[in-house]
Amino acid sequence: MKTTVFAVLLVLCLYGRAQRPLSVNDRLPLTELKSLDGTTLHLSGQQHLLLDFFSIYCGGCIAALPHLNELQQQYGADLRVILVAREAPAAVSAFFRNNKTAKSNRLPVTAADRVLESLFPHSLVPHEVWIDTALRVRAITAGEAVTAANVEAFITGRLASLPVKQDIEGFDYEAPFAVQPQLEKAMLWESRFGGGVSGIGHSTGINTVDNRVRLFAVNLSAVTLYGVALQAFIGNSRLPQPSLSFLDAQYCYELTAPAGTPPAMLKQYMKQDLDRAFNGSGCIRDTVMPCYVLRQTAGGHAPAQQGRQARLQDWTAHLNSLPGMPLIVEDSALAATSFNLPVIQQAAGVQEINEALAPFGFRLEAALRPLPVFVFIPNTNKKQL
Secondary structure: OHHHHHHHHHHHHHHHOOOOOOOOOOEOOOOEEEOOOOOEEEOOOOOEEEEEEEOOOOHHHHHHHHHHHHHHHHHHHHEEEEEEEOOOHHHHHHHHHHOOOHHHOOOOEEEOOHHHHHHOOOOOOOEEEEEOOOOEEEEEEEHHHOOHHHHHHHHOOOOOOOOOOOOOOOOOOOOOHHHOHHHHHHOOOEEEEEEOOOOOOOEEEEEEEOOEEEEEEEEEEHHHHHHHHHOOOOOOOEOOOOOOHHHHOEEEEEEEEEOOOOHHHHHHHHHHHHHHHHOEEEEEEEEEEEEEEEEEOOOOOOOHHHOEEEEHHHHHHHHHOOOOOOOEEEOHHHOOOEEEEOOOOOOOOHHHHHHHHHHHOEEEEEEEEEEEEEEEEEOOOOOOO
């Protein structure tokens, strides 16, 4: 009589308070459950248990019912699959009476079992708990792990370690990914675009962070960003478009991608992002442009200490990078040749540049030439930034 009273008190204790959640290798503190039809389900014995936590509103759970029934039929007395519904008994009973797929179910069902829910807390279903004949938890998995091969290994004692299903409680689906550590770490492809930031300089490059490749550009104009994406030095080689003032404002851009992504692909995606952000298309196009051609003249013997050795193409590229400079091109026949040339560090007019060039045997001459220049073609259906 004392033993009976103790057993009743133990059951009351289990159902009267929340239980410590169980993990793999913990022992189930229950030996029986109440099924939906009122019968007692004894858990001890020679059967391996598979507790399938499900919801009557879960399409994947419902679709898995025939598979679970087939496994039960295949393994017979060696396996016991028990369905654990989270909804109230009345709703669960109505579901199994009326649902086309559920009508053929032959597995035992429990409903709204508070003790099981506290022992195996979860937010996503199906949620599978694998328990051996000694009532020890061997695995806690998602539904995808319930395969014939895994069940066979489970029953024969050969089940390898399965990935443990770990649901994140209280996840905020409406919060930005950037403030969710779990999502931030899981990102494969991600791009961010924003305005310039005062108090810091400008920079661009490609590096690797957390096994992802990252292309970044900080405080660069839209034109310069397009230069990075198009793999072209633009500088002053652009079609004047005064109405598109946003092209000269500063922006910050970041693109992260899986490790090993080729730089050319990164820049292709960057170009697409920029086109979306600015609602148009930036491109390099051959256009007849007014420019100044750097030509060699007779004479010019400035001392070496007054200038600097440089290839013509590098010298003109430097000048074209200075804001406000006229567009300058070099004589293509001499582009790769090094000369002693004047050092010019700030924007200047053509006359001033020619005065600096004269002692070195060069001058700028006005011309019209077809040149590869940057052009932005805006979309007409939406307003640009």
